[in-house]
Amino acid sequence: MLPCVCLAWVVAAHAQEFDVFRTQRNVSPTAAGHLLDGTVAGMPCTFGGVGSPLALGEAVERALCGNPKTREAWANVKVQAAAVGAGKGAYLPTLSATWQGVRDDSVTNVTGHPELSSANRTAVRSETVSANWVLWDFGGRSAALRNATELLAASRANQEATLQDTFANVAKDYYAAQAAWGALDAARQTETLAHGSFVAASERVGKGIAPVSDQLQAQTSYVQAVSARSKAEGDLATAVGTLASDMDLPPSTALILPAVVDGVMPDSSFNESVDDLIDDAERMHPSLLAARAQADAASAKADQTRAEGLPSVSLVAKYSANNQPASLGLGIPEFPATGHDWFIGVQVSIPIFEGFVRNYQVMQAQAQAEVQRETVNEVAQHVALDVWTSYQTLQTGIQNVTNSAELFEVSTRSFEAAQHRYSAGVGNILELLNAQSALADARKQRIQALTDWRNDRLQLAGKLGRLGMSDVTDVSQ
DSSP: HHHHHHHHHHHHHHHSOOOTGGGGGGGGGGGGGOOOOOTTOOOOOOOOOOOOOOOHHHHHHHHHHHHHHHHHHHHHHHHHHHHHHHHHHTTTTTTEEEEEEEEEEEOOOOOTTTGOOOOEEEEEEEEEEEEEEEEEOHHHHHHHHHHHHHHHHHHHHHHHHHHHHHHHHHHHHHHHHHHHHHHHHHHHHHHHHHHHHHHHHHHHHHHSSHHHHHHHHHHHHHHHHHHHHHHHHHHHHHHHHHHHHHHSOOTTTTOOOOOOSSSSSOOOOOOOHHHHHHHHHHOOHHHHHHHHHHHHHHHHHHHHHHHHTTTTEEEEEEEEOOOOOOSSSSSSSSSSSOOEEEEEEEEEEOOOOOOHHHHHHHHHHHEEEEEEEEHHHHHHHHHHHHHHHHHHHHHHHHHOOOHHHHHHHHHHHHHHHHHHHHHHHOHHHHHHHHHHHHHHHHHHHHHHHHHHHHHHHHHHHHHHTTOOOOHHHSSOO
16 A cells, blocks of 8 residues: 555655646746747847847846846736636545554553463554545635636736836836936037137137136036036936846946937827727726726635535545554454455535624625725726826927927027127127027937937837837837
8 A cells, every 4th residue: 555655645746846727828938928928039038248239129128027026927927827726626636645654562561460461562554545526515616716717817917017017117217318328418519519618718818809707607608517517427327227227237237328319200109099099098908907807806706705605515535444453352462454444425514603704704805896896997097097198298299309309400500600600709708608508408408309209109108008029119219
């Protein structure tokens, strides 16, 4: 019997290593989910050194694969997939085996009657195999399986929502860092222009054709430009550190971002009306799908709790064997013997009174289901508002791209005219410095408008739950 017990133990141990019900097919191979499956030569989430310059696509991929939030959501899907397997396993019979081996040293000394004394030393073993198969239980197992299945659906939808949020967040931080690079470049150009104006004013003062106040005002503007450039360097370091952290890299990681590409005008993406976009989001947004699945799981949990308080019918069986020695009486030596016992039958379990605990557990489960239904309404409201806000922000961003291009062109011509007038001795220093300041502001606004528009497109796609790696290539960097 011992070899049989050992074989059963080996089978049970190996069964724990296999996905018998194939529930893990619902789990993506990486934390990035379907967004990266098969996109990197069949090996997603495999990276070398950080690109220089860092492309948006690489930043997104690294964040989707390595961000703790995406990995946590991925792990939760694994948990719920295993719970579905456990729910399916409840429909199968359970088998258990036990083996016991003891050394029995039994000595009996009867005072005055040595013939009744005994001393027996034996090795006793016993083996037992039990089986239990629940045949009928008023839907408790089906409700438990439905609950686990809905929670799996919720965890998968929550993983998708987490990926969408992470995608949108790293895109926002990427464009913020790119704008910081552009702002630093603009600040350096402004510093160069301010230094040129200071030199020109100094030369005119030196020739006695301009008052010293021109030189001082130009010098003030130059010092302010130097200070602005220094601040832009600090802002860039902060933005780059934030982006590195998004990618699960140390904030001190040195990152080089590409320059902001100009000459790109807004396309015709998101041509649908905002009402249509909201309707689409309310149907398909992953956070709403997760909330609905949670509500269905809560309803199934209420059914499961109720069913667990009802009768169940099980098929039970047991077989046991032992080699317990037999003795005819006190003082008589024991004789080797073997024995076995088995039975098979039907067991009916009927809960009669549980101290009203079951009633309150059912009430609690029903109340929790009501909470989840209200959560669905809350999430739907939040999704609709997010889509509305992002849509309006994108429309504003499109207008800003056009306006900033015109402003930059006009400011450039204005500065060139003021510079020429001052060099010719016609204009004054205030005219030059004002034009210089206006050009600096226009250059920064142009860079910010371009990066904001690109980010706004991705943010709206994220609020709609539509973000994918194709969106990275659709937006020119």
